[in-house]
Amino acid sequence: MVSVEAMARENGWECTVEVADPRGATRHTVDVSARDLARWGRSDEEVAQLVQRAFDFLLARESPSQILRRFDLSVIQRYFPEFDEEIRR
Secondary structure (H helix, E strand, O other): OEEEEEEEEOOEEEEEEEEEEOOEEEEEEEEEEHHHHHHHOOOOOOHHHHHHHHHHHHHOOOOHHHOOOEEEHHHHHHHOOOHHHHHOO
């Protein structure tokens, strides 16, 4: 289960993400810029929904403990080049 809480910041949002699975729980902080939301968000999608989808993407590829504890949403595509195309679906 993934829960996302987004708080507005000066240049975007800071999202706290908690991932719970049978192996335990992890907590992550994801910074999202307005540019990220415009690029990858669906029409009328809130930032928390975008981050939820990004975590669905990540969790399909790695375990929660392998996900960075703090990162900018835009760095995902450095590790997973297919992110840009798949997150827009």
